[in-house]
Amino acid sequence: MTRWLMAVLVAWAVCIAPQAMAQSGWRVQHFALQLEPHFETRSFTGALAMDFTVQDATLQHLDLDAGDLQVAGVQLGTAAMVFERHARQLRVLLPKGLATGNPLQLRIVYEGKASSGLRFDADTQQVATAFSTSLWMPCLDDPAVRASFALTLNLPDGMLSVGNGERVGEPTHMGVLMRHAWRLDTPMPSYLYGFAAGRFMRARQMAGATSLEFFGPAPFTPQSLPQIFADTADMLAFYADKAGMAYPFPAYRQVLLTGPAAQEMAGFSVMGARYGTRVLANSQAIWLGAHEAAHQWWGNGVTNRSWRHFWLNEGIATFMTAAYLEHRFGAEEYRDQIAAARTKYTALKEAGMDRSLAFPDWDAPTAADRSLVYDKGALVVHELRTLMGEELFWKGLRHYTRTHWGQSVETADFQRAMESASGLDLQAFFKRWVYLQSE
Numbered sequence: 232m233t234r235w236l237m238a239v240l241v242a243w244a245v246c247i248a249p250q251a252m253a254q255s256g257w258r259v260q261h262f263a264l265q266l267e268p269h270f271e272t273r274s275f276t277g278a279l280a281m282d283f284t285v286q287d288a289t290l291q292h293l294d295l296d297a298g299d300l301q302v303a304g305v306q307l308g309t310a311a312m313v314f315e316r317h318a319r320q321l322r323v324l325l326p327k328g329l330a331t332g333n334p335l336q337l338r339i340v341y342e343g344k345a346s347s348g349l350r351f352d353a354d355t356q357q358v359a360t361a362f363s364t365s366l367w368m369p370c371l372d373d374p375a376v377r378a379s380f381a382l383t384l385n386l387p388d389g390m391l392s393v394g395n396g397e398r399v400g401e402p403t404h405m406g407v408l409m410r411h412a413w414r415l416d417t418p419m420p421s422y423l424y425g426f427a428a429g430r431f432m433r434a435r436q437m438a439g440a441t442s443l444e445f446f447g448p449a450p451f452t453p454q455s456l457p458q459i460f461a462d463t464a465d466m467l468a469f470y471a472d473k474a475g476m477a478y479p480f481p482a483y484r485q486v487l488l489t490g491p492a493a494q495e496m497a498g499f500s501v502m503g504a505r506y507g508t509r510v511l512a513n514s515q516a517i518w519l520g521a522h523e524a525a526h527q528w529w530g531n532g533v534t535n536r537s538w539r540h541f542w543l544n545e546g547i548a549t550f551m552t553a554a555y556l557e558h559r560f561g562a563e564e565y566r567d568q569i570a571a572a573r574t575k576y577t578a579l580k581e582a583g584m585d586r587s588l589a590f591p592d593w594d595a596p597t598a599a600d601r602s603l604v605y606d607k608g609a610l611v612v613h614e615l616r617t618l619m620g621e622e623l624f625w626k627g628l629r630h631y632t633r634t635h636w637g638q639s640v641e642t643a644d645f646q647r648a649m650e651s652a653s654g655l656d657l658q659a660f661f662k663r664w665v666y667l668q669s670e
């Protein structure tokens with residue numbers, strides 16, 4: 232994601248992060264959501280089925296993040312459950328003596344209104360999610376919690392949709408609406424769930440075994456979309472090579488949305504239509520497309536365990552964006568990117584706002600904190616590259632990515648992986664650059 236989205240994240244983090252729900256005594260395995268957006272009222276209705284197991288036989292309740300959603304009913308199997316709302320959480324009171332380890336299913340029926348997490352554009356009949364998933368679906372915002380996700384969307388005829396993972400068949404008629412189905416089989420954190428739907432133009436091309444699909448509102452066309460995303464195949468190949476991990480899904484989808492947007496999700500990314508206009512005017516203005524694509528590895532494939540280690544998502548993705556631009560446009564472009572990061576970081580440092588990249592908390596991050604995560608984060612990875620040298624640095628980054636693929640990481644995991652792949656002692660470097668400790 233980018234700084235614009237970070238502003239949303241901050242608003243969200245301030246509101247709910249201090250109480251964001253952890254799984255305690257239970258584990259979610261799978262979410263299956265049926266969602267119907269109502270364009271006239273900018274609202275939606277949802278029916279969620281959550282597969283989970285209880286690990287603690289004395290468990291009395293289960294808590295989910297649920298934003299401002301209006302919950303109409305909760306069932307465990309076929310039995311109605313008592314539930315309570317506490318601020319932005321939904322607490323479901325469980326019957327006594329649930330057997331541990333047995334597969335259970337909770338069903339939640341709810342409705343909600345447009346918010347920063349689910350935005351409608353009435354003029355173009357577009358609906359799309361942004362950070363935070365609990366604004367449109369009860370879930371756990373904790374990035375360390377992973378589950379698979381199935382989504383069905385009931386949409387007006389003539390709309391296209393993009394969701395996580397794989398499309399399940401073609402849309403089918405459901406009364407006057409069309410039902411679109413998506414399925415993400417890889418368990419992933421809920422902040423990477425999302426969808427976009429609208430009256431989009433579409434284009435598609437293959438990059439090896441990966442289907443690249445491009446979507447955008449008019450006046451973009453099936454001819455201009457591939458121009459805008461001409462470098463996507465090269466981006467994915469570059470990142471896969473540097474990560475030592477292939478792109479993990481059959482398709483990568485990029486969606487241009489009316490209004491501001493800049494976010495990575497599992498298997499796709501969304502960007503504002505202005506990005507498309509910019510790239511058509513200047514084919515080198517691909518920073519955002521390259522950044523969101525990098526997140527498919529750093530952020531999505533390997534995820535910060537908590538937002539305290541957010542620089543592992545954003546600092547590495549920002550560095551990798553610079554590395555891609557170096558590969559694509561040459562060393563000078565890379566130097567410019569790093570120089571820009573250094574300038575921002577130096578200004579913060581001189582203003583006395585430098586701090587450890589491993590934050591004690593991420594409850595109320597300032598603009599300076601966000602700049603540290605992105606700009607200082609990218610700069611620190613660049614400095615590490617300089618210190619380690621080309622061969623050992625890329626060997627280390629590959630080792631880090633492969634070792635922790637599909638897992639949650641903290642800053643110490645990054646240091647350990649870079650050290651064990653290279654045989655170098657990086658303690659002094661991490662103390663100075665990452666933790667800001669004097670030696």
Ligand SMILES: [Zn+2]
Nearest residue numbers: 232233545548
């Ligand atoms: Zn990002």
